[in-house]
Amino acid sequence: MRLNKYLAHCGLASRRKCDQLIKDGKIRINGKITIDYSYKVKGDDVVVFENRAVSLDDEEYSLYLLNKPKGYICSNAKDNKNRVIDLIKSDSRLYTVGRLDVNTTGAILVTNDGDLANKLSHPRYDKEKKYLVRTFIDIPKDRYERLKKGLSIGRRQRAKGIIKRLKKENKHIYWEIILTEGKNREVRRIFEELGSEVIDLHRHEFAGLSVQNIDIGSYKKIDSNIFNN
Incomplete structure (x- = not known):
């Protein structure tokens, strides 16, 4: 090796x-x-x-699915407070797979396998990420469906995915957005480009792994072999 x-x-x-x-x-x-x-x-x-x-026998690889609370950051810097990795009870050095910004909640993978974390964080890793979004401003269907073919979101970047309008309730609009890439603040930038602003953002599923039955701030251990293919 x-x-x-x-x-x-x-x-x-x-x-x-x-x-x-x-x-x-x-x-x-x-x-x-x-x-x-x-x-x-x-x-x-x-x-x-x-x-x-340093030996391969030092520790067993572990992978966790965590339901990230608001106010926690995806960072390994020891001087940062409220780190996502500190929510996991482990003596191993841990890494988050990709990032969710401090105000976003939901599904984030955490592992002690640095190689796996790097692999799954790569932009070419095209597993679906599903988000629930709440906004004040509605968006016409013909506008948000532009995301299917690709939408410019600035910085010479384009986003592509699917937006579904779920409902309007108490003056709020609820959406689901499905993406495969992981650009910085991608969901928020998409809605800004469409003329709306994200109030709440929650990633409820990553690569088919749902946090629906995991309490905010809690996690479960999963089999890392599911990503070997």
Whole structure:
């Protein structure tokens, strides 16, 4: 197994971060600093980071589906408060799969497998993400259906997906939006482009995994092998 992939599978960091650790000379193999990303780790190699041996036997991979509360951030920086990863009871180093902004609630995956987190966060990972949206301003059908063919949302980016108008209740409009990509603040930017503003945003499903039966702030452990294909 290549060194960068080996380190990520050990839960040390994401593949990209592991590349940087190797480049910075932070990794030793059999007592020598190694800066070759493609080095193939052998069974009898001793891999060391910060005077600690790193082994595939160090920990078991875990994957969690969490129903994120409002006010929590998707960050690993230790100086940040209200981190999503701190809601999981684990001694492992954890990573969120992608991000939800601080005011968005709902489905977020958390794992100690840095390689898996990096893979599932990539823009080309095209699993469906389903959101429930509440707005004050209604949008004509012919306008919001433009999203099916692609809608410019600024920064030379386009969004593509499906919007469904669910109901109007107490002067609020409720929508479901289905996307496959994960651009920064994509849902909010889509509604801004359509002339409305998001009041509440909740991702109720990610890659077929629903948080409907998970309380806000709670989570459940799921089988990470579902993403092996």
